[in-house]
Each structure stands twice: as structure tokens, then as C-alpha cells.
Amino acid sequence: EIVMTQSPATLSVSPGERATLSCRASQSVSSNLAWYQQKPGQAPRLLIYGASTRATGIPARFSGSGSGTEFTLTISSLQSEDFAVYYCQQYNNWLLTFGGGTKVEIK
Amino acid sequence: EVQLVQSGAEVKKPGESLKISCKGSGYSFTSYWIGWVRQMPGKGLEWMGIIYPGDSDTRYSPSFQGQVTISADKSISTAYLQWSSLKASDTAMYYCARGTPPRNYFDYWGQGTLVTVSS
Numbered sequence: 590e591i592v593m594t595q596s597p598a599t600l601s602v603s604p605g606e607r608a609t610l611s612c613r614a615s616q617s618v619s620s621n622l623a624w625y626q627q628k629p630g631q632a633p634r635l636l637i638y639g640a641s642t643r644a645t646g647i648p649a650r651f652s653g654s655g656s657g658t659e660f661t662l663t664i665s666s667l668q669s670e671d672f673a674v675y676y677c678q679q680y681n682n683w684l685l686t687f688g689g690g691t692k693v694e695i696k
Numbered sequence: 697e698v699q700l701v702q703s704g705a706e707v708k709k710p711g712e713s714l715k716i717s718c719k720g721s722g723y724s725f726t727s728y729w730i731g732w733v734r735q736m737p738g739k740g741l742e743w744m745g746i747i748y749p750g751d752s753d754t755r756y757s758p759s760f761q762g763q764v765t766i767s768a769d770k771s772i773s774t775a776y777l778q779w780s781s782l783k784a785s786d787t788a789m790y791y792c793a794r795g796t797p798p799r800n801y802f803d804y805w806g807q808g809t810l811v812t813v814s815s
Binding site (some may be wrong): 590621623625627632633634635638644674676678680681683684685686687688689690 | 731733740741742743746755757758791793796799800801802803804805806807808
């Protein structure tokens with residue numbers, strides 16, 4: 590099983606600032622990496638797939654990068670609606686796995 | 697419009713059986729995978745398993761193999777997650793989500809089904 594490790598667990602950021610979230614895989618997943626956003630009481634929402642491709646309707650302030658074992662989700666200028674929990678997920682093989690999540694909170 | 701609509705919240709006793717559902721619409725149900733994801737209270741997302749309704753090919757996470765059964769009825773565009781004997785530790789929110797072939801990231805999600813198991 591590929592273990593996905595996200596850091597930090599909690600990120601405190603002021604509105605308008607940049608947020609950088611990390612996701613590390615225990616072995617290479619190539620570019621088969623997705624990012625999701627989950628707000629309280631809601632289902633997760635796909636933000637990024639293929640490590641760097643924004644899903645339909647996702648604002649350009651969200652960007653993904655990386656390949657192999659190291660990945661980053663960047664939110665260029667945090668808006669109030671961006672405070673949420675973010676999960677990465679690898680889909681390089683049939684045993685899909687999620688990271689533990691990063692909570693982005695208001696500083 | 698793609699939609700996944702899940703069945704309503706359930707309250708069960710330990711040892712009881714349960715089957716929850718996820719109905720897809722707005723797309724070709726047999727051309728995409730449907731995955732199930734567990735979220736225990738205050739915790740993260742855990743992938744449980746996935747099914748391809750076109751031919752019922754099913755894969756399970758080792759953590760859930762033997763604990764649940766995933767099935768689908770393509771004639772009514774519905775996937776299912778079932779337990780034969782619930783435990784208190786099965787209390788969680790369960791989401792279905794559409795997996796995009798050939799690799800499975802989840803582009804559409806159901807609203808979730810809350811399952812509470814308590815004596």
C-alpha cells in the first residue's frame with residue numbers, strides 16, 4: 590500500500606496570503622495524484638488531478654505541482670471560502686489511498 | 697448534469713445488516729467506476745473499494761475486504777454498499793464517488809450517508 594503523508598496537519602494563514610500544502614508518497618505515483626477540498630458538513634470536491642490539472646470550475650488561484658513522490662498544492666491568495674481541509678489521493682494503482690489531510694484555518 | 701444521490705441516514709444496532717445506495721444520473725453509468733469512501737467522525741477519508749458497473753469488476757481495500765460488499769445494478773444505475781453484521785466502529789459518513797477511468801480520481805461525489813450503529 591502506498592502511504593500518503595500530508596504536511597503540515599494545520600496551516601494558519603491570513604486572508605489574501607499564499608498557502609502551500611505538501612503531500613509525499615511512500616513510493617512513486619508518477620503524476621497520478623489528485624487534490625480535494627472538504628468543507629464542514631460537505632462532501633469532498635475535486636480540485637486538481639494529474640498532479641497539476643485543475644478540475645472544471647476550479648479558480649486559477651489553485652495550482653498543483655510535483656511528480657514521483659513529492660507534490661504541492663498552492664493557493665495563491667486565500668479567500669474566505671478556501672478555509673477547509675485538503676486531501677491528496679494517489680491513483681497510481683488499484684489500491685487507492687488518501688493522505689491524512691491539511692486543515693487550512695484563519696490566522 | 698452529473699449527480700450521485702445517496703440513500704438517507706441510518707440508525708442500526710450492532711449485529712444488524714444494512715445496504716446503502718448511490719444512484720447515478722446525467723452520464724453513462726456503465727462507463728465509469730463508482731468508489732466508496734468512509735469518513736469516521738472527525739477523521740480523514742479512507743478508500744473502501746470500487747466497482748465498474750459495466751461488468752461488475754470490483755476491487756477492495758485490504759482494510760475493508762471481507763467487512764463489506766460492494767455491488768451495482770446497472771439497470772437502475774445504482775451502486776450499493778452493504779454490511780452483514782454491523783459494529784459500533786462502522787459508525788461513519790459514507791460517500792460514493794465517480795471514478796474516472798483508466799485511473800481513478802473522483803470527480804463527482806454523493807452527498808454522503810451517515811450510518812450510526814449503537815445499542
